Each structure stands twice: as structure tokens, then as C-alpha cells.
Amino acid sequence: MPPFDAFLSEIRKAARLSDRPAPTVTGSGTLPSAYAVTDLAAASIAAAGEAIAELIAARHDAAPAVDVDRRLASFWYKSSLRPDGWELPAPWDSVAGDYATKDGWIRLHTNAPHHRIAALKALGIPDTAETERADVAAAVAKWNAAELEGAVIAAGGCAGELRSSAAWAAHPQGKAVAEEPLLCRETFSGPSPANWEVSRARPLDGIRVLDLTRVLAGPTATRFLAGYGADVLRIDPPADLWVEALAEEMTLGKRSAILDLRKGADRQRLKQLIAEADVMVHGYRGDALDGLGLGASERRSLNPGLVDVALCAYGWTGPWAGRRGFDSIVQMSSGIAETGMRRYGKDKPTPLPVQALDYATGFIVATAAISGLAERVRNGDGSAFRTSLARTAVLLEGQKQNTDEPQFSPETETDLAPDIEETHWGPARRLASALTVSRVPVSWDFPAGPIGTSEPVWQNL
Numbered sequence: 001m002p003p004f005d006a007f008l009s010e011i012r013k014a015a016r017l018s019d020r021p022a023p024t025v026t027g028s029g030t031l032p033s034a035y036a037v038t039d040l041a042a043a044s045i046a047a048a049g050e051a052i053a054e055l056i057a058a059r060h061d062a063a064p065a066v067d068v069d070r071r072l073a074s075f076w077y078k079s080s081l082r083p084d085g086w087e088l089p090a091p092w093d094s095v096a097g098d099y100a101t102k103d104g105w106i107r108l109h110t111n112a113p114h115h116r117i118a119a120l121k122a123l124g125i126p127d128t129a130e131t132e133r134a135d136v137a138a139a140v141a142k143w144n145a146a147e148l149e150g151a152v153i154a155a156g157g158c159a160g161e162l163r164s165s166a167a168w169a170a171h172p173q174g175k176a177v178a179e180e181p182l183l184c185r186e187t188f189s190g191p192s193p194a195n196w197e198v199s200r201a202r203p204l205d206g207i208r209v210l211d212l213t214r215v216l217a218g219p220t221a222t223r224f225l226a227g228y229g230a231d232v233l234r235i236d237p238p239a240d241l242w243v244e245a246l247a248e249e250m251t252l253g254k255r256s257a258i259l260d261l262r263k264g265a266d267r268q269r270l271k272q273l274i275a276e277a278d279v280m281v282h283g284y285r286g287d288a289l290d291g292l293g294l295g296a297s298e299r300r301s302l303n304p305g306l307v308d309v310a311l312c313a314y315g316w317t318g319p320w321a322g323r324r325g326f327d328s329i330v331q332m333s334s335g336i337a338e339t340g341m342r343r344y345g346k347d348k349p350t351p352l353p354v355q356a357l358d359y360a361t362g363f364i365v366a367t368a369a370i371s372g373l374a375e376r377v378r379n380g381d382g383s384a385f386r387t388s389l390a391r392t393a394v395l396l397e398g399q400k401q402n403t404d405e406p407q408f409s410p411e412t413e414t415d416l417a418p419d420i421e422e423t424h425w426g427p428a429r430r431l432a433s434a435l436t437v438s439r440v441p442v443s444w445d446f447p448a449g450p451i452g453t454s455e456p457v458w459q460n461l
Helices: 003-015 037-060 070-076 113-123 133-140 145-154 165-170 172-178 217-227 264-276 296-302 327-334 336-343 356-379 389-397
Strands: 024-026 066-069 081-083 097-100 105-108 159-161 184-188 208-212 231-236 254-258 279-282 307-312 382-388 421-423 426-430 435-437
Touching (some): 003 356, 024 070, 037 070, 037 389, 037 435, 066 070, 097 133, 105 145, 105 327, 113 133, 113 145, 165 172, 165 327, 208 264, 217 307, 217 356, 264 296, 296 307, 296 382, 307 356, 356 389, 382 389
Parallel strands (some): 024 066, 208 279, 279 307
Antiparallel strands (some): 105 159, 421 426
């Protein structure tokens, strides 16, 4: 089975989408990779489009046509914004990246301030403005990779040792994730079938989506939902807990409010938002929400019809179920970066050309959320889904790519949407939509803006 068909089939099955004619796929070429990344991009976006089509069919009987452009889908797996007269900030902290150890390689993820502090603490390096990569490299070179990974994790940081696919398959966490479904789904008897209108042009208009996620998978999912009309309310923590690095990309079409969940009044406000939401997407580790008094049973009690979608880095079972992780770290752990290194004859880790685990997981999360909404329309049931970056890595692992495949030609004016987006930071162009459902592209009601400029309330209640 061709990679696109294999990916789409597995996502359809996981989200319980109906069998339907294959979407129309246009565009030629691939991203350069040892894996079928372009096929994954096109299939994951197509699946989200098919979920939209099913939601429309749940109200209007006939499902509309779905079309996806594999070239634009691949480009959406990178930065979607093209600033006019200003520059996007650097995507990585100055000391984040891959480092040689005594016996291999390790990646340090230091974009979050507390992760940077933890990594440098484990290495015995002061966290100052003068700290340079050369200082980190010299300190890392004294460690074995596995020992340093453990030390950084113990300090509250985020790191990943370079492992081969075979080593990951034999690892207890690799075994655990391989046994997990792509989407774990539970269905709960809800209050009654939903009365949403589900317009063909903006099928998520009026849907309230509570977004408790950070870079990149969760925000990708909720950005997609906003693109079909959902009222997406991001709940961000105070600046002393998190500094958002990709707001220009991930706040498109969304509102953002600040809640400090260390405070009882703010936790109570979040409970009210959950009670009034249609969808909740969250990326908290393990039992973090339980510790806040917002575990699964409490959320279900607050809102029996809620579509509740959770994602994490390393899966929901096994010894690493609660471990911090990001796309680049999971690529190191799961063998993806090592496979690329061997396939291309490199002397250092060679990850995917894009953060495909994040983006694919994001579109899978969006597919799940929309599938849950369709279930509400049909019979009133609520639902809960779980997935992970590591499980998406399992999906990708099965589909290698011929490295001689022709690569995409450079981006042109025709790859961009015609309108100027007046973002908070300045004017810019977005990529054109990679997806149309009934020939209607994804579009957003307002541009990207800064974090924390909205009140924690729903619109039109």
C-alpha cells in the first residue's frame, strides 16, 4: 500500500471515520527525508478534512468532497507565515540542540526557561547571558549520553539520547508505545444530541474549544479547528511559568487568556470554562490535571457531553508515561534521527526536515475532536481521546521513503494566500490552504496576536 494510503487508512480507523472515496490529492514532489514525511503531511491533513466532511454529513446527509495539496501540506509542516518588513524571532534557545557525548549524542531542549535552568544545572553550568554553546559542548562531552539524559530529566529538564530504531523497539517505553492504539477512545452517554447548525461553509461556527496546550501539536490542532469557525480560547499560564515562542504561528484565529492554576479562584474559573466548552484539548503530563482537581472524572461530571482530547510526548503507558518531551526529543529517542544519519551518511543526528511528529499529531488530534463532535450530533454522546508524539513516530516508522524521490521546487508566489494578514507584529502573508472541503479552504476570522489579551470567558454565551 502506498504511504499516503497507509497513513490515511490508519488515521481513519483510529478516529472511526467512515469509508469513503479517497480524497483528491494534487501537487508533486517530496520533502527530503528517509521517511515518507510528505505523505504523512498530506494524509493527516486529509483525515482532518474528512472528519469535517463527516460532521457536515451528520447534519446534511451527503458528505462533501475533500481535496488536499501535498506540496502545500508539506509546507504547512514548516512555518506558515512570511513576514513583510519584519522578522520572526529565532525558534530555538541559544543552547538548545544536539551535542556529542563520550559515547554518542544527546539533544537538550531549553526553549522553556525552566528547562534551560534544569539542563544547565545538571551540567554544572551557571545560567547567565554569557553562557555559550561552547561551554555546554565542553560539559556534555564529559558525560555518557544515558547518564546525562537521566540527570537532566531528574533536574526537571528535557533531553533525549540518540537511539537507533532497534534500540527503541527493545526499550521498555518503545515496547509500551508500540502496543498503544494511535487514538485511544472512550465514549460516554451524554445529555442529548447536539443542536449545532453545522453550516457547510463554517461547520464549527459556534463550537467552543478550550485549548490547554503548548508548542506545537496541540496548537496545530486548535488552529485547524479555528480555521473552520470554532471559538478557540487558549488558557496560558503567567509569564513566570511559560514564555510562548511561536505565537506568530499558533495564535492564528484564537483568543488567549491568562489563568494561574496555582490559585483557587483561577482553577474555579477553568472549571466553569470546561462546563461550558464543547471540546477541550490538553497536553498536561500524566496526572497533572488530577493534581489540580480536574481529573477525567471531574471533567466528565462538569460536562457529560464534552469532547476531551489529550496528548503527551511518550505515550500513556510504560515507565516514561509522564516524561517531558517535544518533537525533536522524541525523534532522538525513537530512532528517527539515527535512521536519517545512517541513510544520508552523516556524522551527527539527522532528524526529519520538519517537526512532523508535532504537526501530524496535531492534525490527528483535530480529526479526533471533530469525530467526537459528529458523535454528539448523531447521538449526544461525549467522548475522550488520547494520543502521543511517540505513537505518531510508530506510525511514521513503518513508511520509509526512497531518498531519490524528486524534491519540491522552491516556494513561489502561487504558494501564498492572496491577502495580507495584519498580525500584531506586522503585515505578513500566510501559505495558501492545503485543504478544501466542498471547495472551501481553511480560513481564519482574525490574525495572529499576542498571548493574554482576552478575558477567560466564552463569546456569545
